[in-house]
Amino acid sequence: MQNAGELAGRIAPVAELLNTYEIGAMAQRKVDAATWALLAPADRKAFDRITFRPRLMVNTTGLNLTLELFGEKHFAPIIVGPVSRQKRFHAEGELEMAKGAAAAKAAMVIAADSSFPLDQIISLAKAGAWFQVSTEGEMAKATQAISAGCKAICITGTGWRALAAFAKTVQVPVIAKGIMTPADAEAAIGAGAKGLIVSSYNTTSKLDPIEVLPTIVDAVKGRVPVLVDGGFRRGSDILKGLALGARAILVARAPACGLAAYGAPGVQRALEILQTDLGRDMAMCGKVDLTAIGRDTVKIHRF
Secondary structure: OOOHHHHHOOOOOHHHOOOHHHHHHHHHHHOOHHHHHHHOOOOOHHHHOEEEOOOOOOOOOOOEOOEEEOOEEEOOOEEEOOOOOHHHOOOOHHHHHHHHHHHOOOOEEEEOOOOOOHHHHHHHHHOOOEEEEOOHHHHHHHHHHHHHOOOOEEEOOOOHHHHHHHHHHOOOOEEEEEEOOHHHHHHHHHOOOOEEEEOOOOOOOOOOHHHHHHHHHHHHOOOOOEEEOOOOOOHHHHHHHHHOOOOEEEEOHHHHHHHHHHOHHHHHHHHHHHHHHHHHHHHHOOOOEHHHOOHHHEEEOOO
């Protein structure tokens, strides 16, 4: 018979896990405290203030989660967001994350910092990964990724002039990440961005991205796709983001926890849980496909 200490350290079979918080609990048992601090769940106050308006007696047997984005068809509006230096979580790092994402039919964004090996950039680009760059020096690697087949580049931290200069030289969509105000959205579009990611990355905003998402979507008025990241851990979170106007959601902690605990199978399991939960919640709200999701799907409470 197992004692309490043995049970506390048990790593459950990945197929037994039912939500991303259970995957997180397994990851916590595999990594040290400092690494777990990078993966631990974020504050949920912003999500908890948003509730659904369910609808009954709607035929959702033709439920469809597919999305057309930047000229490509996606299985679901869930994209693996960039997490730097993934070898902190698993020996194979981004390569193992890519295997899990591919198994779940999900696109993936790689944080290609200055130390990221060029051969891995080319390999992952051939597999369809997007790349995120943060400095002008990293843009050379982004150009090589594009040559290898990368379909989109996310840029943060470089300034509008650098973004504009880069956007003019490449034939793939350049997506500006770190947008938290309508003014920044306008500046990014003016500089040539073909998409925006509402994100508090590299900003000092005290608001959560989902809180400012509606104002940015209203300002953009459909000129470019708006994506969002920041604390999305449940299928219901993803539906809330879609209801407030995002075309797709970037998730990072959940697949990173899966990577830390199980490698590629954990990444796949985390993403498939989110995909399944999104479909269930859409059906409960009477939404048969993504085009049916609007702000009438949710109510925002001011607690």
